[in-house]
Amino acid sequence: MASWFILITLFLITSTLIGWYLYYIYFNYNGFLYVRYAKLEHTLAKLLRLKYKPQSAKDYLKSLLVTNGIAALICYVILRTQHGLWLNPNHIDNMSPDLAFNTVISFITNTNLQHYAGEANLSYFSQMTVITFLMFLSAASGFCIALAFIRRMIGNQDAIGSFNSDLIKFITLVLLPLSCIINLLLMHNGVIQTFSKNIQFETIDHKIQALAFGPVASLESIKHLGTNGGGFFGANSSMPFENPTLMTNMLEMMSMMMIPGAVFVLFGIVLFKKHLPSKKQAFYFIGLLLAIFTLFFIVHVSAEHMGNPHIPGANMEGKETRFGITQSALFTSVTTSFTTGTVDAMHDSLTALGGMVPLILMMINAVFGGSGVGFLNFMTYVLLTLFIAGLMIGRTPQLFGKRMESKEMTLVSIILIIHPLIVLVFSSIALSFPDAMAAITNPSEHGISQILYEYTSASANNGSGFEGLKDNTTFWNITTGLAMFLGRYPAMILQLFIASLLVRKPLQNTANEMAIDTPIFNVLLVVIILTISALTFLPGLVLGPIGEYLTS
Incomplete structure (x- = not known):
């Protein structure tokens, strides 16, 4: 539990600092950072003849979809032609059409589900211009929608800012500086960063073995910071070149947690600065989510330490001996709570x-979650809880004066139905x-769990897998690609549309508004989250892991 305590302490410190930093660059209009960046942006826009003007929700979403669509198309072409492009010293062949489709959808949706092994199926050029680039773009896109949602919830105007301006600001002022710092720390602790080609040597049984290299640290930093998860190597963070020590293991976990937590802190700061009700809400939200996270971590680590009742001792199968059961269980709980998808142990x-x-955490899909979208999913549950609680006491539900x-x-x-519908239908x-x-x-039952896990991970934009599944086939590439796409964009569009409906309504008297920063409301919120998840996914869990446990 010492690892848990250290990690949570670092999470609270870093997310608070980043939350305040986000406030100063996005909401503190007279502050030093905001004013200086605005002048720089205006100068660059003038030189490049760009126009950044406030957009409505419709135009904001249109810019998101156009930007993501163009990037996806360019990246698909690169993957299909990588054999003849630059930085391919290992002569990696082009990707097949269905695998390229799956890979592009996976990374543009911040899912990073991998049906390929990076060291065998991607050139260095593809790793940087497709994988790393999309990691920046998808993380920033998710944050921008959360930012627009926050502006909508606290504002009374139809315009919510410029998507392109918000996107570039988040990448240049947040993701790039933090990635550089994490990159240097990873390299200092042994993560490789090189353009050298693979080394081939003969083993003692006279077989040829390839030792893979590449620009790993630069991908590794944004992989975790942007809650992405796709590894440079097929073994992901269980590969020593990606995650060599306990120090890097803790650093990678902390990197996953910082920005999702900072979005909740930002929301609380904005409420406080705007003198709106529920000023303490960020403390309640973060506290109850940490409580859920801790509960599931305890269950997970206890199960792995108990092991299989028919085999004496703890379950060390699939664990890295460098990390052990506790670190692996903590990593697994973090990566599925913050929908990053990276792994340092074999989930199968x-x-x-x-x-x-990890299956339940992805089914809930709102325990902090990924960059921006986790906050949106959680707020969807908040709105539902507020509506139900209002009906229970005979009070008209309203939030911040919006009925x-x-x-x-x-x-x-509809938003709450999308995720289970995708998982269960596919x-x-x-x-x-x-x-x-x-x-x-x-x-x-374990085979059913493999299928259930694959589509849950795809729909939740998580990307981790049981990895026992032989999923690099046309069927799995196409269906999981569709699951990732449908699990990402429809919910984001509807969530921003809800905020747009609320912003156009006249302000009501907030004197009788139900407080959401109370223990009673937050207990009800947790009950509703767990109840809805249980009712929708319990039949699948009974056929999969619960059935396996009862018959083992």
């Missing part, structure tokens, strides 16, 4: 209950096709 080797914990009515709650219901389809079933490498 987890015990039944141990494997169920919530049938249109808003209809959209909230899992059912996979279980109906013999070609898809051929990918399963474990029998019975």
